[in-house]
Amino acid sequence: MNWKTTATAMGLALLASTSGxxxxxxxxxxxxxxxxxxxxxxxxxxxxxxxxTITDYDSNDTALAKVRQGGTGFDIAVPSQTYVPIWIEEGLxxxxxxxxxxxxxxVAPEWANPDFDPGRKYSVPWALGTVGVxxxxxxxxxxxxxxxxxxxxxxxxxxxxxVVPEMNDVIFAAIKYVGGQQCTTxxxxxxxxxxxxxxxxxxxxxxxxxxxxxxxxxxxxxxSDWNGSALRQRLANPAIHYxxxxxxxxxxxxxxxxxxxxxxxENAKLFQNFIMDPENAAGLSAFHRYxxxxxxxxxxxxxxxxxxxxxxxxxxDKPHAELQLMCPPDVQELYTKIWTELQK
Amino acid sequence: xxxxxxVAREAERRDIRTRWLLSAPxxxxxxxxxxxxxxxxxxxxLLTPGPYGDVKWQFSSEAWVSVFMERDIFDDTLSLAAAHxxxxxxxxxxxxxxxxxxxxxxxxxxxxMATRSEKTRDLWLFLITIPFWTNLLIRTFAVxxxxxxxxxxxxxxxxxxxxxxxxxxxxxxxxxxxxxAYVYLPLMVLPVYASMxxxxxxxxxxxxxxxxxxxxxxxxxxxxxxxxxxxAGSILVFIPAIGAYVTPSVLGGGKNMMLSNLIELQFGQxxxxxxxxxxxxxxxIIVMVALLxxxxxxxxxxxxxx
Numbered sequence: 001m002n003w004k005t006t007a008t009a010m011g012l013a014l015l016a017s018t019s020g021x022x023x024x025x026x027x028x029x030x031x032x033x034x035x036x037x038x039x040x041x042x043x044x045x046x047x048x049x050x051x052x053t054i055t056d057y058d059s060n061d062t063a064l065a066k067v068r069q070g071g072t073g074f075d076i077a078v079p080s081q082t083y084v085p086i087w088i089e090e091g092l093x094x095x096x097x098x099x100x101x102x103x104x105x106x107v108a109p110e111w112a113n114p115d116f117d118p119g120r121k122y123s124v125p126w127a128l129g130t131v132g133v134x135x136x137x138x139x140x141x142x143x144x145x146x147x148x149x150x151x152x153x154x155x156x157x158x159x160x161x162x163v164v165p166e167m168n169d170v171i172f173a174a175i176k177y178v179g180g181q182q183c184t185t186x187x188x189x190x191x192x193x194x195x196x197x198x199x200x201x202x203x204x205x206x207x208x209x210x211x212x213x214x215x216x217x218x219x220x221x222x223x224s225d226w227n228g229s230a231l232r233q234r235l236a237n238p239a240i241h242y243x244x245x246x247x248x249x250x251x252x253x254x255x256x257x258x259x260x261x262x263x264x265x266e267n268a269k270l271f272q273n274f275i276m277d278p279e280n281a282a283g284l285s286a287f288h289r290y291x292x293x294x295x296x297x298x299x300x301x302x303x304x305x306x307x308x309x310x311x312x313x314x315x316x317d318k319p320h321a322e323l324q325l326m327c328p329p330d331v332q333e334l335y336t337k338i339w340t341e342l343q344k
Numbered sequence: 345x346x347x348x349x350x351v352a353r354e355a356e357r358r359d360i361r362t363r364w365l366l367s368a369p370x371x372x373x374x375x376x377x378x379x380x381x382x383x384x385x386x387x388x389x390l391l392t393p394g395p396y397g398d399v400k401w402q403f404s405s406e407a408w409v410s411v412f413m414e415r416d417i418f419d420d421t422l423s424l425a426a427a428h429x430x431x432x433x434x435x436x437x438x439x440x441x442x443x444x445x446x447x448x449x450x451x452x453x454x455x456x457m458a459t460r461s462e463k464t465r466d467l468w469l470f471l472i473t474i475p476f477w478t479n480l481l482i483r484t485f486a487v488x489x490x491x492x493x494x495x496x497x498x499x500x501x502x503x504x505x506x507x508x509x510x511x512x513x514x515x516x517x518x519x520x521x522x523x524x525a526y527v528y529l530p531l532m533v534l535p536v537y538a539s540m541x542x543x544x545x546x547x548x549x550x551x552x553x554x555x556x557x558x559x560x561x562x563x564x565x566x567x568x569x570x571x572x573x574x575x576a577g578s579i580l581v582f583i584p585a586i587g588a589y590v591t592p593s594v595l596g597g598g599k600n601m602m603l604s605n606l607i608e609l610q611f612g613q614x615x616x617x618x619x620x621x622x623x624x625x626x627x628x629i630i631v632m633v634a635l636l637x638x639x640x641x642x643x644x645x646x647x648x649x650x
Contacts, residue, residue, distance in 0.1 A: 061612045167613040206597030329395040336614040343601040344427035
């Protein structure tokens, strides 16, 4: 092979790899890492003859900053409910009107008309979950349905508690613990929040995201965590239990939106409709381990998730769930100051 | 005569032009790729934060004020930004301690390597560079596996019956220091070794012949001669150590912020890009001043040693 044929072959190979081979189209998804079921994607690719690419991000702020810059080439992103209004307000997303799509009838009524996207003009539910307290019951047998595990740690758990360092989640929990409202500007409440956090910190061993492996190995005996992560921990070690704090716990949901700069709008709409199908929604859940907002998906759910207390919020705990909101910038500034004070 | 001069001048002019052309790529890289981004950071530090990240194009010196001063959120008094100072000092302290630790470990290592036979030296050098083939994160996790409660050290000690419960090493300052020293050690060993290799060991012998003690030989002969290597190594370790991010958070548990965490917070959940930019530049200024002081000081004492 002389250099000319080599160059041609390489050029062709490059072309083939970028143009998606023989698919009719492409769909570029921008989503959280380790969150997108390869099986469901494969099914979508085969059904519509579309080549899907997935790019990861690690936080809402990263995703927002990147999409705001433009020129990303992504068609779809999956922001959390707190960020969806910002994406809409800043004109980063298209009005695809999922509320009128064929599969929209499957969306559970409580998620069909949320405050963060009235009438579901832009977004489709991807996953939803809670933030609670995980405890290894071999280390602590007492009642654990309280943020007190984190903020007023019982003796057995002192020096063994981890806190997931998600600023908004931690401050939300602390506000609930001292009896305030989320996004409060009440200085009395915030002062209590700061004092509670600063007093609690010496009892913590770490502030890390990496909880699943550390809970299983025993480096941590308790942690604040998301429910999907808690489920994986229990499956690895049955002594680990997830608890819904009675003072109030945060509810979140991630939502699929189509970007304004999307080049493959039709494929993106097909995808929005596709994941509202109960079987596909269950497929997504089976991978990311969180609940979804699609009625009828439970019969396709994997056996270990169907009645899992982490996924299905018990009736008794439901009244304490509260959808987390995006706090206004001035409140966020107070949060950041408290957070810096806590970690200084 | 006049003509020849002209020709020579013309040649010189052409020569200068070629030199400029040839150095153009380097100059472009220095000014566009290195200075450009810095200027953007500087400009951003003088703007107003946007409500949800990013900046508003409106001049404000608020960011620079809040680098050093903080308004108490409860009684609204302005005071020195104690939290920032604490965090700055933590990072600087860690960088200093890391530099000292790597020097303490790296100097004997380099001496050992330099005193081997020519052939085996290359092998030792090769062994020192091996860790560079692996990602920093992976090396840090390797340290984690060794020191954690179910790690190699604790398991071995438990099996041997020396301890009855695991020693908590992970998530302590010791853990951070062990990790930092391990990760940055090659950066110290290599430049020190490079100077040490050029050291004329006959001088060392001469020192012994003149009844110098081992310590005197080290202090009066070896150390002054390898000093350039020590200075280079210290700078190479100190600068990245001050911005260290991965190692302190993985091994230290992330309970206490490092400088880099503080800056990251402003660009992430804190949504205050101007403050993040101002903090970044403040760090650069501090590092630059510290380095200038260090290099000048080191240079001066060299003269004294003659």
